[in-house]
Amino acid sequence: MHNPNSAIERVKNHLAYKLGQAMIEFTNNGGGYIALFKKLYKIKKQHKKEQKIYQQTIQVFPQLKYPNLETCSDYEQALKYKFHLSYMLGEVLIKADKTWHKGSGFKLKNDIKKANKEFKIFKEIFNNFAKLSPNIIKIISKNKQAFLKELPRIQNILKIHQDYQPILDNIFHNFNYFIQNFNLIEEWLLSNDFNEKYKKENHPYPSLLDPKKLNDEKEKINYKNIPAELAWEMNLPLPDGYKFNLFTFGLTGHSILLRALVYHGVRLQWYSNDYKMLYLDNFEHSYDCIHILFLDRNDFNKSFKYINLLPRITTIFLIRDPISKFKTGLNHGGYKKGCNSYDIVDSNIPIQKILDRVQYPFFEQITLEHMLNYWINHGVWRYDSIIKNICKEKIYFLDMEELMPNKILSTFVDLKFKFKLNNIDNLEIIQNIIFGPYRYILPLIINFSFENINIKVYIELKDRVTNGNINLNCMLKYKHDLLQDIVFSISELDFEYLNNPLIKQINDFQKDFLDVLNKKIKDIENKKWSENDILSEFKNNKLIRNKVFNMLHKELKFIKQYRPDIVASWKYYQEFEQMCKELDGDIQEKDL
Template sequence: NLIEEWLLSNDFNEKYKKENHPYPSLLDPKKLNDEKEEINYKTIPAELAWEMNLPLPDNYEFVFLLIHGAGTTAMTRYLRLCNISLNRHWGDPVFQYLDSYRMLIKKSNYNVIILAGCLSKANFNLGIKFYNLIQKKIPAICVVRDPISVLRPIVNHYGNLQHPKDKIQSQIDIEKYPVQDNFKIQVPYAYPDQNGNPTLNTVKEYADDKYGDFYILSVKIKELKHRIQKLYYLDMNSILPENSFETLLNLSKIFHFTVPKSSELFFSKANSSDNHVDYLFFPKKLYLRYNNEDISLEIIKQKIVSSEYLDYTKYFTNSPFLIQEIGIKIILHKKYLQYFRSGIVYEKFSSYLHDYLFYLEQFYNKERKKIINEQEILDFMKSNPEVLKKYKLKLDKELVHIKEHRPDIVASWKYYQEFEKMCEELD
């Protein structure tokens, strides 16, 4: 009866029928957002809501138009530091809707909807439906990056089904566990060649949409154009660790969320190309059995250390690479200080750490040599004109909006400008 009443109403005619909306809601969204109504969002399961084309509950403040390879991990981390709830940005569009729906019925939270950066051919129409079920008029943000630089973290992407997480030891008995065994793990690149290393062939595979279409920003903007009040573009540089706190502070004034008082929380290596190596090796607790107690040192990567710990880094390494560039700290809990003063424990840790840190630095340098950079990506495109043409078609369509509204950002993209010159030469 409620469905029939709604479909025959003037409101339905104005909101959906007149504009020939592709996914008309089968119930009145205004009543659904009112918890005093007998049937409202909280009484309807998310799965049924999707089938009935119900727009998402309007308990969200803005949307985040995600571009893979443009600081997704860092930006989502920063937003969560500001006590913002986000839906998960992976999975098919139905999953994203269901996850968003369940998040939004919790009225007390400050919520933001993330729109994932990829759609498969099979899920494309489901994606269009998901976008059309975001019907509240709200602003949006989008972190953008030089499109050629976007390909760099994708080509070098970390994580696959053969993830070695279960083989990674976070606690190591230095009396029993040889140093070399820590470094026998192969980094699990997502798109490896036959030797397990990153490959430029991934550039071609992304041009052919082998893993889905990653150039859908223009699609999201088109589908949401009548709901997005304003799209705020953030250049990737603005969310680098040294700039991130100020950027979030400025955003908080626009979107009215709360930023933590300490800027230290925003200093992170999240954007580092070595972040996958970080995951394998930090944090690590090295311990030995002494006087019936496990005495431990911890190797970490964080700027702030609890007052219960002492920074012992300088006693074990003076490597500028490890200390300044990688940012490691070797810390000791104060309760173990008495054992280190005896000298025996210190000597054992010193011997083990000397070798451990030597191999760690070697491992980093070995992995860095595998990383494919922007110039290599451009050279690959130049040598494969068909690949270059495919990216030209994609980017011409993808960048229409930002070229119109933020030409200054586009002009700052060094590698994209080189890409455009290559395309002109090809013509």
């Protein structure tokens, strides 16, 4: 052997391969059985000698030890040599040699015939199945005998589903499990249920096991005892027991909806675009709904497998007037570099500097056209793209307008009845969920000092006061409209150290802080783009107008068909459609 880093050379250097080669040469060239046995004996003796020298060498020079066969770059190509007739005949000879004392010599002729037959079978399999799975050799090499045992039935399944590539991929990807649980999987893959729910629909992620049986704890294999990682690999849909699926989107009031659901006792996952992790987490924890939030432009593509494994139950779909949605996107701010929520700052720092925490595109002189182009291709619009991959018959569209303060209570009366949500004592609490202009400014912690006493005052939104803190609003002299939304609070420990000089400091600070904050908020609100600004840009910019029209025409089809009343209520979107009809009538009619 010349190259120990070549898996092919090393497999061909195996004793089995060398013995088999000698056997084939004998068959082709003849020479008598005594000569054959002598040659086989010499090969075996020489092989043992080489192995002994190798072991002695690596004891002295361990750095010369060969790498693991699996780590060689040509490992997968080398596997096919284990299915060569040479290798398979050699395996028969080695087995006979080891069990000669048990009479294996009498079986040798039949075993050689069997090896020849199996060689032809595998050759045919690789020729026929290579197009079904490029890894067929690697897969079968780990399950040789099990594969041969069930070969006719396996061939039947593969033939029946030869035009349904996703299930073939699943079978070969999980071939060990497929062989070990063949009877159970065969029954499922040949059932009417599988045909109706997966094959007829050309479902991209067909389950390798029957979901009905998986949900039955009396079955030997069920959701309670199957590993989550394996369930993901086999495309098993998430189990029954959830109240609903929930799709929310950035720019659509998702935070208000999620917080209101949590107030009603709904256990749910928040945001992650690691969808495999979300799937596994559903096996580890008990949630009331499956929540998927699209914030990033790549979220839909990343989530494709996950959303195809959702249970076939009602899905709540949060939607909004697209033009208003654009407005929120265009005016979306963010923390300035180095700033975060609950930053601790000293009260002696000028308040203008303390509040200089947020950045907006309109402050950076970024154009409206640039921002519209950014948001057009974002994942927050993927309505129809998602609906095509979930149960279309069970969709509950929820318009963001139904979450406004004047409607949210009645909305949750309906949701509570439909989805069996918990009762809460104080329904009005969900009316006070506040975001608006304070985002990326609050919450803050202000440090006050007097002599050797240091205390921290929290400035937070009213619905998110730190648990256990004492509200200072009633103690402070200055009254301001912003105090309807904002709370100044202090921990119980710091409250013990509160004295008159510190109270005066906080009073003085609060007055200036609220005045400067109020001015900053008004300045931000005055600079924000409105729906009318966006419609004006569309009117004057045909290229971007057509981009938006085509994108919305693609993604709103299902909503328009099943909830035309909601679409009709979208004031700004109706104006946009009318504008497109007037300005691009011929194009729009052709597109439609």
